[in-house]
Amino acid sequence: MKLSRNTTRAAIAAFGVAALLISATGCDRGTSASSSSEVQFFLNGGPDTPQYKEMTDLIAKFKAEKGITVNMTAASTDYEDQMKVKLASGDIPDVFTTHGWSLLRYSKFLEPLTNRSWASKVNPGLNSAMRDSDGNIYAFPGAFDTAGIAYNKDVLDKAGIDPATITTWDAFNNAAAAVAAKGSTPIFSSGKAQGPAGHIADYLAADTFTDSQLTQMKQGTFVDSAYAKVLDRVKSWQSKGWFNKDYSSASEDDMAHALANGTAAFEIYNNSILASARTYNPNANVGFIPLPPTNGSTPYLIGGEGVDSFGVSKTSKHKDDALAFLDFLAQPDNAAALAEANGAAAGLVNVKVDFGKLTSSFDKYVTSGSTPVKPYFDRVYLPNGSWNTMVATTDSVISGQSDVAGAVAQMKNQFATLYGQK
Amino acid sequence: MNLMYVPAIAMVAIFMIYPLVQGVGLAFTNWDGYSPTKAFVGFDNFARLFNDKTFLTALINTLIYGVGCTVLQQIIGLALAVALDGAGRSKAFARALIYLPVLVSPVVMSMMYYFLFQYDRGALNDILVALGFDRIAWLSTGPGTVTIVVLINTLQFVGISMVIYLAGLQGIGQEINEAAEVDGARGLRLFRSITLPLLRPAIISSMIINLIGGLKLYDVVQVLTGGGPGYSSHSVSTLIARSYFGQQAAGYASAMGVALFVLIAVVSIFLVTRMDRTGKDI
Structure with missing residues (x-):
């Protein structure tokens, strides 16, 4: 079909009007759009x-x-x-x-x-x-x-574990093994929620890097050896089958249910999960403990x-x-x-x-001020925008879709890309 | 001057051409998706696509979703069309039943399937447990999840193929079938030598619709797994959303969008050209 000259002009005019309209609507950029009195x-x-x-x-x-x-x-x-x-x-x-x-x-x-x-x-x-x-x-x-490791005390009691004694990663691993032996899920998390896996890496990373490694991170050099230690720990839990079997399809709601119903012992997630668990079961016997140290000597909380x-x-x-x-x-x-x-x-x-x-839990670890609070690792040491990759790479280790080296390489690549954008 | 063109052209300009041009423009920047400033980075984003294993995974998955769904939908859709061709209340009811999922939002449909495949409280696992078997983590592996996504998308949209093939079958004159039967063609031979060649325009139409839908697949993946475990079930569309918002790489995500656009355009042009030629042949 051949357009006449007039039609072509009309098309150009319409295109121009459209462009003007779009430009005009774009002029308000940066101004709060609400014009009502509310x-x-x-x-x-x-x-x-x-x-x-x-x-x-x-x-x-x-x-x-x-x-x-x-x-x-x-x-x-x-x-x-x-x-x-x-x-x-x-x-x-x-x-x-x-x-x-x-x-x-x-x-x-x-x-x-x-x-x-x-x-x-x-x-x-x-x-x-x-x-x-x-x-x-x-x-x-x-x-x-403030966040640490959320737990269900009833599950730990059945396994003969006092949560207050979990002050090292060895003690945590022993507790997880005891819970698994009793048929409960030691660590519950969610792949579908696209967040909880990242929290695990984030919390562990906060005390895995040395001071000089943290300085390197801040200066734009990704320290892959230290990040590998974080994911190695996650991998060791995955290898032992300590994560929930439905990790990939479980939602954040499922995490709350697991704590509320006493089917899981630990969740490495922020404390809002405890509040959610209590909405499902007001009598849920839940609490939290600080994370055992990796480099330091005292357990710590994550906060911000x-x-x-x-x-x-x-x-x-x-x-x-x-x-x-x-x-x-x-x-x-x-x-x-x-x-x-x-x-x-x-x-x-x-x-x-x-x-x-x-x-x-709050009195013992937060209000007393006795437990050091470390900042979220990604907010301080990773460039803005790294979180999603942190989630996906940890998720791929937990779900067995990637080995530690592959996940670390992916983080390193994303770190370099985002750091270059700063 | 024919002013009747103006509204249509204006709509296309505002809602299609402008976003397309903007999207292509963004692909040459390092915009984070929300800041007021962005820098021109040339072809860096496109070069990065070739070295990005995640993008490669998503691209392969996209091809699996596109081709896998298309092939299955053609086979099942054609079989259903042949079986349900003709008059009769039960056939009409069956046709309506098979077409019904097409009318349901893919998000709703995916949620329903999620409840089916869930590990705890999932219908399939509840049945397995009732029969004395162990629960299965259906969505725990990449290949398993990709397969399930293909099946879900196929089952939802097989009704479209069925309807296209029904129209194609009803367009084949009775006299052609009778003439073939007089010549001794019956059953499978009649179907293979007469029906199938005459259905070629319908096959091409159905393939284009299904292929484009499959290559753009987003809803099912997003609802069912969000692209997980890891990145293993991402389609290019879901990865674009993840990169644009989650990784604050709007420029790079736009480059992926341009790549997907080119892929779909090439496939569509190829198939449309084939259809045109086939139409002339017939």
Whole structure:
């Protein structure tokens, strides 16, 4: 078919109009897109999570007190992807969850909150993760995320293991063997959730690298020998058949069920899994212990900015209302309720949290301050964007799809690529 | 001037050409997917594709999904069409039943299959346990998962092939079959020498639709395993999403997208050309 000259002109004109329309819509890039009078709030947590339920109550209370409407949108497993699309398109919510990345990923999009009344009460343990070199903070820490090894005490009791005695990896391995001998699953994790496997490597790596190796990592040299040690440990557990048989198809929900129902002994994951387990079984006899040391001499916890941390877009059209909302969340009672829903310690030092059945674990290891807290390895020593590869490579070792050398090589390659982008 | 073209051209320009051009442009940058800035890196992303074992795995899987599903859908779809050709309530009911999964969202269908293949609380394993067998971790190996994905996608979309072949069969005049029978062709010989050659346009149409669907496969893989265990069941489409968002390599993911686009374009052009020639032959 041959187009006439007029038709060709019309086509060019239409193309031009389309290009103009697209350009015009793109002009708003970087500006908070919400034009209604409501504060738009994007939460990293599905509607079935304890955090969502607690936040719903707090938003209603905020509305009653201040008369400001907060429109909360819940995301679940795809929160990070959705948030990146919002940032790229300029459709940035007034308030959004920073889930551990307020400084490294989101700070250039966020309003500094250093002058808020609660900012001086942020737990000093969060300074390295949440404050920049000038001391600025960009999010309200709804939780001080601390994590170690979650356990079900009933399963350990049956195997004759006292969790408090697990202070070395040898003791952990002996406990896992005893649990396996009793027919329970020693270590439960999830390949399908695309996260828990990464937590295992992340937590182990925090104490596997020497100081000089950590310096090399920070300077852009991937120390594959140390990372191989991390995955060697994972591989040894996999070889002994200590992971759950349904590892590849198990979901995060299955992890919570396994702890709640006493079918698994250990989960190397953040403490939110304990809160989830208790929603399935309020009487679940669960707790957590610090991770045994590899290089150091004392067991340690992993900690940092929790999932329930929130920042305000610096281009928000409702900045005052959004800031008022964060100030409201930071009030001790409200902050305590949020932390309890998350099963985590509070991010502010003036907030007292009731941990329920987890109180003994928190008192012993967190509140007492006796256990050193190490930062998430990937947030400090790996370039932004490495997490997914960390998950997939550890996953491939646990599922037997890759050997340690192959997984380490893949991490090294991703490290070099992302470091080159910095 | 025919202004009737304008809305269609504008729509195509906004929703197809603009994203395509943007996507190709991104493939030459190191954009992380959300930052306001990006740097031009030339052909680096395309060069990286050739050395990326993960991409190679995903590419092989994509070809398996594309070709495997297509072959199975042709065989099963044709067999069903031949069996269910003709009038009758039971045949009409069976045809509707087989076509029904096509109308279901692939995400919903994949979730249903996930519940079927789950280790704990999965229907298949519950049946095995009831029969006295051990549970099987169906989704624990790469080859096993890829096979299951092929089967799920085949079973969901076999109805499309069946309908295309039914239309093809009904387009073959009765007089041709009668003439062949007069010449002594019956049963398998009639099918092989008369029916099958006359179905060539339907075969090519069905193959193109199934092949493109298979090569772009995303939903089933994402819902069932998320590309795991490891990277072993990724298709190029799921790997693009993983690289773009998870690994913050939007530029590299765009290069994968361009590679997938070229692959599908080459296959489609080849098949369309074949169809055109076949049509002329007939």
